[in-house]
Amino acid sequence: MADIQGTYDRLFIAVPNALADMLDAGDAGGSVAVFVDGEPVVDVWGGFTDADRTVPWERDTIVNVFSVTKTMTALCALILVDRGELDPDAPVARYWPEFAAEGKEKVLVRHLLSHTAGLPDWDGPVDELYDWPAATSRLAARTTRWEPGTAAGYHSLTQGFLVGEVVRRVTGRSVGDFLAAEVTGPLGADFHIGLPPEHDHRAAPSIPPTGKDEDYSASAPGNPTGSEAGNGVRVRDGNSTAWRRAQIPAASGYGNARSVALVQSVLACGGEVGGVRLLSRAGCDRAFEEQFDGDDRVLGMPMRWGLGYGLFGTTYGWGGWGGSLMMLEPDSRMVVAYVTNQMREPAEDTRGMEIVTAAYEGLQGLRL
Known part of the structure; x- marks a missing residue:
């Protein structure tokens, strides 16, 4: 069995066993954390950070969690x-006047968070993702694909720029800077949007699925021409220095399972x-208010969306391209986070x- 490092409550032994399996x-490496009442009951890691299996995954190894980043931006x-500085029912143009172009006056802030704004497509070059003014100007000049609020379509890359620019207009700070100052800093969480170079040595590169190379890009189930990570983004793009440095608030967050679970425990607790x-x-409750229930036009499957979170019964969260996942359940004050550098084909992953199922086994024992 693979060597698993870290600590865990014996009631949750199914979780490290699942990671070992x-x-x-054949997976390279990963980490798992389960927090209950804001405290870790599982904090484990194992495997390697490289495809050649020569560099061990360490306690402070971090990895690009792709769309799990959206939960940080939403927070x-x-x-x-919650502070009264942003009104979810206000037009986006109240905070970002240029956004009103092309008939977008009726797009509300809540539409951005719930993937109902009608702007799901990134139609620019990948290099423009690294240029905040260019990316946000492109989106401000777009027209919507549907009447805002009447349909949902997963905004795989665009949501981060849309919400992020509103955050910037309200606070004068980028999402990454706001997150660091107001969230991860106070909590002591090792999560970054816009990774400083001093952390590069800790970042595990993403490894394509077996039989694929770094030109691999994954498609959403109902959208075979578009990448889940964002309309043509390849593994090599996600592994680039430019990607790590950029603030792409829908997809370029770096952290480990411990940091993801710690931050999202705010909502669970x-x-x-x-x-x-x-x-x-x-x-906290506002995040889980249903904004949409129906077929997602991009994902090609039924979805319920809250304000920044997917809604799945009494659990909430989201996953990222390549396999990382965060799920939280306020009723149990539990958060489960899994991050990995080993990609698999989405349909098979x-x-x-x-990991979530294994965590619930432990939770049942904890309740006894």
């Missing part, structure tokens, strides 16, 4: 809403973790849910 099945917006309060309880 994945490594034994920033929710904090501003009523707004406060470790004596640090970031949200009111009402502010059940690893995140296997």
Whole structure:
């Protein structure tokens, strides 16, 4: 069995065992964390950071979690809403006047967070993702694909720029800077949007699925021509220095399972973790208010969307291209996070849910 490092409550032994099984099945590396009441009951890692299996995955190894980043960006917006600095029912153009171009006056802030704004497509070159003014100007000049609020379509790359520019207009700070100052800094969480160069040595590169190379890009289930990570983004793009440095708030966040679970425990625990309060309880509940229930035009499957989170019964969260996943359940005050550098084909990838299922086994024992 693969060597698993870290600590865990014996009730949750199924979680490290599940990670070991994945490594034994051929995965390179990864980390898993389960937090209950804001405290870790599982914090484990194992495997390697490189495809050649020569560099061990360490406690402080971080990895690009792709679309799990969206939950961090959403949290920033929710904090501003809770403070009364951002109105989810306001037109986006109240904060970003240029956005009103091409008939977008009726797009509301809540539409951006719930993938109902009608701007799901990134139609620019990959290099423009690294240029914030160019990316946001491109989106401000676009017209919507549908009447805002009437349909949903996963905004795989665009959501981060849309929400991020609103955050910037309200606070004068980028999403990455706001997250660092107002969220990860106070919590002591090792998560970054816009990775400083001093952390490069800790970042595990993404490894394509077996039989694929760094030109691999994955398609959403109902959209075979578009990448889940964003309309033509390849593994080599995600592994580039430009990607790490850029703030792409829908997809370029770097962290480990511990940092993801710690931050998202804010929502699972009523707004406060470790004596640090970031949200009111009402502010937490707002994230899970249903905004859409129906077929997602991009994902090609039924979806329920809240304000920045996918809604799945009593659990909420989202996953990222390549396999990383975050799920939280306020009823149990539990967060489960799994991050990995080993990509698999999306249609064949059940690893995140296997970790979640294993965590629930431990939770049942904890309740007894």
